[in-house]
Amino acid sequence: MGGKGAVARLVLGQMATQALGTAVRLGVFDRIGPDERSAEALAGSLGTHPQATLRLLRALAGLQLLSETEPGAFRTTAAGDALRADTPGTMVAMARMFTDPVMLRGWDLLDESVRTGETTFDTVFGADFFGHLKEHPELSASFNEAMSQGTRLTAATVPHHYDFGRFHTLVNVGGRERTADDFAALCTAGGFGLRSVTPLPAPNIFQIVEASPA
Numbered sequence: 014m015g016g017k018g019a020v021a022r023l024v025l026g027q028m029a030t031q032a033l034g035t036a037v038r039l040g041v042f043d044r045i046g047p048d049e050r051s052a053e054a055l056a057g058s059l060g061t062h063p064q065a066t067l068r069l070l071r072a073l074a075g076l077q078l079l080s081e082t083e084p085g086a087f088r089t090t091a092a093g094d095a096l097r098a099d100t101p102g103t104m105v106a107m108a109r110m111f112t113d114p115v116m117l118r119g120w121d122l123l124d125e126s127v128r129t130g131e132t133t134f135d136t137v138f139g140a141d142f143f144g145h146l147k148e149h150p151e152l153s154a155s156f157n158e159a160m161s162q163g164t165r166l167t168a169a170t171v172p173h174h175y176d177f178g179r180f181h182t183l184v185n186v187g188g189r190e191r192t193a194d195d196f197a198a199l200c201t202a203g204g205f206g207l208r209s210v211t212p213l214p215a216p217n218i219f220q221i222v223e224a225s226p227a
Contacts (some may be wrong), residue, residue, distance in 0.1 A: 015054040032072045033096075034112025037105060042096040043071070049088045098123055102165065110159035115152060117146070161195055168199035181225065193222075200224040 014124040044050065044058050052067040059066065070087050073079040081207065089097065095104045110116065117144070122133035135141045146153040196209040205224040212220045 020065075027071065027075055030112055030117070032069060032076065033078065033108060036069065036073055036078070037096060037108045041070070042093055042105070043098055044078070045087060045089055045093075046097065046099075047089075049082055049086050052085045052087065055087075083107040103164055104166070104167075106155060107162045107166075108157035110152075110155045111153070113152065115149075161192065165198060168195070168202050172199075172202040172204070175203075177205065178226075196222045196224075201227070 028139070039061065041055070041059070044055055050058075052070050053063050055061075055070070056066040066083060066092055070079055070128075071081065073093070074081045074087065077090055078096065079087045080090055081087055082125065094100050095102070096108055097103060099106050115138070116135055119134045121137055125131075126133045134145070138145050142150065146156055148200040191211045193207065200207045204227055206227040208225055209224045210220055210222050
């Protein structure tokens, strides 16, 4: 289908996002675990409607997050394993955060933002993004965890595709959600040693991270 197929995937992508987010919030991948589970057994464990659960699981199989090993029975794929909380390097916090209804609704007025050049998150929620997080500690914790997972993913990927060797010093202004260990891992992968992590004075929530060749 070429270009048309690519357009179709983009247009329908929001459905995939909703299916993935629903599965993460329900705990589908954790409940299946390393074993095979039937849709009926999983519905009983989750307290969900059996037929609706089967349809969701088949949608996830279509997204290659699960495989249907026999009619009505499923196990996680390698991609689905990354959405289990007990998997090393899990991406479940990123998936939960970026499929959260708050994050999705934040895009509702994108057309208006493009017209005016103004942010519209506060129009939807009555506060800017970080103000909203401050008022919702559970969502803020999810955001912090998601950003930490993103940093670890970056640390495992970027140094293999970008040559940091021509630099003498790296300085990264990072947010509160990343730890010194997160930055140390990124620096080590890039051939640098972490020199310092300096929090900025309140009310700033940022910290300056400095590194130099190891």
